[in-house]
Amino acid sequence: MKKLILLLFLSGFLLPDLSFSQGSPDYNGGIKIKLDEEGSKYIRVISWGQFWAQYRDEVPDDVSKTNFSIRRARMLTYSQINKDFLILTHFGLNSLNGDNQSPIGTGDRSQLFFHDFWLQYSLGKDHAVGAGLHYWNGISRLNNQSTLNMMTLDNNRQSWATIGLSDQFARHIGVYLKGTFGKFQYRVAINETGTNTLDSGIDLADPDLNTGVTRYAGRELFGSKDAGKNFAGYFDYHFLDQESNFLPYKVGSYLGGKKVFNVGAGFFYHPDGSVIINDDLSLDGQDVAIFAVDAFYDAPLGENGSAITAYATYQNNDYGDDFTLGQTYETGSMLYGHVGYLIPNTDKKIKFQPYTSFNYRSIDAIDDNATTFGVGANAYFSGHHSKLTLEYQNIKYGDNDAQSVVTLQAMIYL
Incomplete structure (x- = not known):
């Protein structure tokens, strides 16, 4: 134990893991603590933080137009005593x-919690099974998005399609199986459904509020026998360079470090996940079914250091009849895409990447559409490990007035 503690303090002198360079010419891998001579026993430590300054013009007179926040503050560790066993812990x-x-940092508003905690066992060279609070999600690449290396300011919000409904912040407690067959990768999971959802706390005794309304509160209202489990999977084929699936977190932009072209498809299915409340306050279950197809391309352009990153997805959302919650989770369909261009630069450390994104959604509950347009730029000072992002976003929902927001993000990842 004393030896391990000493190694933690001296971790800056330990051999790095070069597979985590994330586009940086000088990062040299970060903290990987070797516990044997060969490095097959180790502990890997990752930490990152994102600070936001945000400006909104369309706010009441008594509300500040400019606000500061810590968007994310995280720490992740994983370790192996041999190639057959892995444990991962992620909190923030x-x-x-x-x-x-x-x-005083405690009480109901304390936000520090586990994002991930899982155990994994290898099933040969290319396959593994695991269990715990995990991020081996279905639906699409963006529902498995890493927050370390997004190209846009943040993930497309509607792509994280189950946050707070059946899971804990996009993570379910369950069992997963993942692996590869040549250039084909897969991840499938059977998960427990949470009872404490964003729709919990509704007053079923008030027919004026609830009659004819669909709620995502299936397990809480029906019980675990009928609505306790959900099922997810994502499958993608890698035509060019093979991406790693050692961890579940999908890379947003390789900054020209790889030549990747993938197509994928995925699903999330929760039987009786939603309920509709009848006039007599009786409940009828409705299945929740979400599926998507997507494509991702990331490649260098020539020898001058430029690169392109492009992504597109179609997602169909069925949360139940006319379901809507917070203009985020809504029955309907979605088209989303983004594209970015890494500008040529002889300076290996400083790089610039303008980008644009567009989200178009059809929403059954309002019989109308919503659009989100974004344009921004990344300034990389050491790849994804140190960057600034400036983004303008315009959101139009149904016949409501468009809302605009400008965000400046500072991020450091070690």
């Missing part, structure tokens, strides 16, 4: 701001 907080911080 999200969106800490002046409205939700705690006076």
Whole structure:
């Protein structure tokens, strides 16, 4: 134990893991603590933080137009004693701001929690099975998105399609199987469904509020026998360079470090996940079914250091009849895409990447559409390990007035 503690303090002198360079010419791998001579026994430590300054013009007169927040503050560790066993722990907080911080860091507003905790066992060279609070999700690449290396300011929000409904912040407690067959990768999972959902706490005794309304509260209302489990899977074929599936987190942009072209498809299915409340306040279950197809291309352009990153997806969302919650989770369909261009630069450290994104959604509950347009740029000072992002976003929902927001993000990842 004393030896391990000493190694943690001396970790800056330990051999790095070059597979985590993330586009940096000088990062040299970060903290990987070797526990034997060969390096087959190790502990890997990753930490990152994102700070936001945000400006909104369309706010009430008594609300500040400019606000600061800690978008993410995270730490992740994983370790192996041999190639057959792995344990991963990931904890941190999200969106800490002046409205939700705690006076002394405790109580109901304390936000530090486990994002991931799972155990994994190898099934030969290319396959593994694991269990715990995990991120081996279905639906699409963006529902498995890493927050370390996104190209846009943040993930497309509607792609994280189950956050707070059946899971804990996009993670389910369950069992997963993942692996590769040549250039084909897969991940499938059977998960427990949470009872404490974003729709919990509704007053079923008030017919004026609830009659004819679909709620995502299936397990809480029906019980685990009928609605306790959900099922997910994502499958993609890698035509060019093979991406790693050692961890579940999908890379947003390789900054010209790989030549990748993948097509994928995935699903999420929760039988009786939603309920509709009848006039007599009786409940009828409705299945939740979400599926998507997507394509991802990331490649250098020539020898001058430029590169392109492009992504597109179609996603169909069925949360139940006319389901809507917070303009985020809604029955309907979605088309989303983004593209970015890494500008040629002889400086190996500093790089610039303008990008644009577009989201178009059809929404059954309002019989109308919503659009989100974004344009921004990344300034990389050491790949994804140190960058600034400036983004303008315009959101139009149904016949409501368009809302605009400008965000500046500072990020460091070690």
